[in-house]
Amino acid sequence: MRANVDLGYATVALLGPRRLTQRLRGTYQRAAAGVVEFGRPDDLSEESLRGVGFAVVAFPAADANSQSNADADAGWHRALAAAGAALPVAVERVAETTSGSITLVGGGPGDPGLITAAGLDALAHADVIFADRLAPEVTHELAPGVRVVPVGKRPGHHPVAQSEIQAQMIQAALSGETVVRLKGGDPFVFGRGGEELVACREAGVDVHVIPGITSAVAVPEHAGIPVTFRELSRSFTVVSGHDPLGERELEHLAGLSRSGATIVLLMGVATLPQTVSGLTRHGLAGDTPLAVLEKGFSPDERNTFTTLATAVVDTAGCASPAVTVIGPVVDALTRGTRTGPTGPGSGSVARS
Ligand code: SAH
Numbered sequence: 359m360r361a362n363v364d365l366g367y368a369t370v371a372l373l374g375p376r377r378l379t380q381r382l383r384g385t386y387q388r389a390a391a392g393v394v395e396f397g398r399p400d401d402l403s404e405e406s407l408r409g410v411g412f413a414v415v416a417f418p419a420a421d422a423n424s425q426s427n428a429d430a431d432a433g434w435h436r437a438l439a440a441a442g443a444a445l446p447v448a449v450e451r452v453a454e455t456t457s458g459s460i461t462l463v464g465g466g467p468g469d470p471g472l473i474t475a476a477g478l479d480a481l482a483h484a485d486v487i488f489a490d491r492l493a494p495e496v497t498h499e500l501a502p503g504v505r506v507v508p509v510g511k512r513p514g515h516h517p518v519a520q521s522e523i524q525a526q527m528i529q530a531a532l533s534g535e536t537v538v539r540l541k542g543g544d545p546f547v548f549g550r551g552g553e554e555l556v557a558c559r560e561a562g563v564d565v566h567v568i569p570g571i572t573s574a575v576a577v578p579e580h581a582g583i584p585v586t587f588r589e590l591s592r593s594f595t596v597v598s599g600h601d602p603l604g605e606r607e608l609e610h611l612a613g614l615s616r617s618g619a620t621i622v623l624l625m626g627v628a629t630l631p632q633t634v635s636g637l638t639r640h641g642l643a644g645d646t647p648l649a650v651l652e653k654g655f656s657p658d659e660r661n662t663f664t665t666l667a668t669a670v671v672d673t674a675g676c677a678s679p680a681v682t683v684i685g686p687v688v689d690a691l692t693r694g695t696r697t698g699p700t701g702p703g704s705g706s707v708a709r710s
Contacts, residue, residue, distance in 0.1 A: 367391045367411075368390050368391060368410075368411030368412050369390060369391055369392035369393065369394060369409045369410045369411060369412075370386045370389075370390040370392070370393050370394075370410070370411070370412045370413070370414060371393075371394050371395075371396060371402075371407060371410045371412070371413045371414070371445075372386065372393060372394070372395045372396070372413075372414050372416060373395075373396050373399075373402075373413055373414065373415045373416065373434045374397070374415055374416030374417065374430070374434075374452075375397060375416070376395065376397050376560055376561075377560060377561055377562035378416035378417070378418060378450075378452040378562075379395040379396075379397070379416050380395070380528065380532075380560070380561045380562075381416075381452050381532050381561070381562070382414065382416055382450055382452060383395065383525075383529070384529040384532070384533070386414070390412070392409070394406075394410065399433045399434055399436070399437030400437070402434075402437040402438060402440070402441045402443070403441050404441050404442050404443070406441075407438075407441055407443045407445075410443070410445060411445065411446075412445060412446055412447075412448070413434075413438060413443070413445045413446070413447045413448070414447070414448045414449070414450050415430070415431055415434045415447060415448070415449050415450070416450050416452050417430065417431070417449065417450070417451050417452065418451075418452060419451040419452055419453045420453075431449065434447075435447065457534050458530065458531035458532060458533065458534045458535050458536065458537065458563065458564070459531055459536055459537065459563065459564040459565065459566065460527055460528070460531045460537040460538075460539060460554075460558050460563055460564070460565045460566075461480045461484075461536075461537070461538050461539070461565070461566045461567070461568060462539045462541065462545040462551045462554060462555065462565070462566070462567045462568070463477040463480050463481065463538050463539065463540050463541065463545070463568045463570065464477065464541060464543060464544040464545045464549075464551075464567075464568060464569050464570015464571070464572075465477065465490075465492075465493040465494045465496070465540050465541055465542055465543070465570055466494060466542075466543065466570045466571040466576070467542070467543055467571055467572070467573040467576040467577055467580075467654055467655050468492065468494055468542070468573075468653075468654060468655035468656055469494060469655040470494045470495060470496050472494070472571050472576065472655070473494060473496060473570065474568060474569070474570065474571075476568045477540075477568045477570065478496070478499050480538050480566075480568055481496055481499050481500060481538055481540070482499050482500065482501060483501065483536055484500070484501065484504055484536050484537065484538040485501075485504060485505070485530070485535040485536045485537070486504065486505040486506075486507065486530050486535050486536075486537050486538070487500070487504060487505070487506045487507065487537075487538045487539075487540055488507045488509050488523060488526065488527055488537065488538070488539050488540065489506055489507065489508055489509065489510070489540045490509065490510040490540065490541045490542050490549075491508070491510025491542075492510065492541075492542030492543070492573075492679060493510070493540040493541055493542050494542075496540075507526070509523045509526075520550060520553075523539075523554075524553075524554055524557045524558075527539055527554075527558075528557065528558060528561045528563055531558070531561075531563045531564070532561070532563065539551075539554060541570065542570075542573065543570050543571065543572040543573045543574070543576075544569055544570040544571065544572040545567055545568075545569070545570065546567070546569075547572045547574060547596065547624075548598055548600075548624055548625065551567060555567060572596075573624065573654060573679075573681055574596045574622045574624055574681060575622075576654070576655075577651050577654035577655070577681040578622065578649075578651060578681060578683050578687075580651075580654050580655060580659075581649065581651045581654065581661045582691050582692060583649060583651075583683050583687055583688055583690070583691070584687055584690055584691065585620050585622060585683070585687060586620065586687070587686075587687050587690040590618065590685075590686045590687055590690055591618050591619060591620045591685055591686065591687050592618060592619075593614070593618075593619040593620070594619060594620035594621070594622055595611065595614055595619055595620070595621055595622065596622045596624065597611065597621060597622065597623050597624070597626070598623075598624055598625055598626075599623040599624065599625050599626025599627075599628075599629045599630065599633055599682070600625040600626075600629075601629070602629045602632045602633075603629070603632070603633055603636060605636070608633070608636035608637060608639070608640050609640045611637060611640075612636075612637045612640035612641055612642045613640070615637070615642055615646065615684060615685055616641065616642065618685075618686075619685065620683060620684070620685040620687050621682075621683070621684040621685060622681060622682070622683055622684075623681070623682040623683075623684070624681060625678065625679075626680075626682045627650070627652075627673075627676050627677060627678045627680050627682070628678070630650070630669065630670070630673060630676075630682060631670045633682075634648075634666055634669045634670055635670075637666060637684070638666060638667075642666055642684075643666065644665060644666050644667030645665050645666070645667065646665060646666040646684060646685065646686070647663070647664075647665055647684070647685065647686060647687075647688035647689045648663075648664050648665055648666055648669045648682065648683070648684045648688060649661060649662065649663050649664070649682065649683045649688045650662045650664075650669075650673045650676045650680050650681075650682050651680055651681045651682070651683070652676055652677060652678075652679070652680040653679060653680070654681065660676075662676060663688065663689075666684070
């Protein structure tokens, strides 16, 4: 890669397979006013090349002099000519091997003691850590000089866009760094870990996943709620309440719950009034136990126990992050010991 190019105010078009152009992107972003990538000659047109002042064809370095590279080069030149673009064109031979890697680490539900041994080991060997807001604070295990980049949403700060996080991690790995992406809970439970894994693979980056303990199970457990319990619940459904649930989802969940399933809602505080009224509309009994478990495993954790009928009033002051549990398991371990709510406004709040 050319390290010292200065392309001033030109936009550069990188032409070639995405796994190769992605490797060049960072270098050209630093050198030029803008970068656009094209994976196929057919994508070139007068319109799509508007503003482009320079083009780079990317080849795999391994078979630099092969016939297929010569054919691809000719194909790109033909397509540029057909698009009416008379641009300077350079060729880059892109090495596809790198010692860098990305490990998606599940950090568990917030207590640094609840990250796995494999996760700690990955952290100890990282050059750079991209940490989510809900990831646990793990600092003493880190290598000296490690960079920690906070990328999660924090109050008063703009979150870093998902595409930007992915681009930064991939760039770091391609430059040879050992990257850890530290997430709350498990990377594959509403953690966007799946899409990050796909992006890493597409970029040709060596990528691994280390599971974590999900808050969907651990936060209820910590509050004394088993998500399954013999003869009370033999399944549990984990649902995102980030967006209001649709009518069919509510009907389905109410049916599941009536047949004994536990419902666990993540990101469901803001939409709880809609969820509660929807489940009620679809026939879930008002005395169904419900708990909102805020900020589990932190000094500010707070558990609110109520019922479907009284939930909206009793949880009005609840805030994210919280796990909501609906079903008889909420009371499974405390029957007769907790002063259960019996009417509106009587939800019991426990701080531990
Ligand atoms: N991948 C994560 C979930 C990410 S979605 C996991 O497996 O746990 C973020 C949501 O998880 C929050 O809005 C909240 O519903 C829940 N959550 C995560 N950590 C939590 C905690 N310590 N206490 C309460 N809820 C938590």
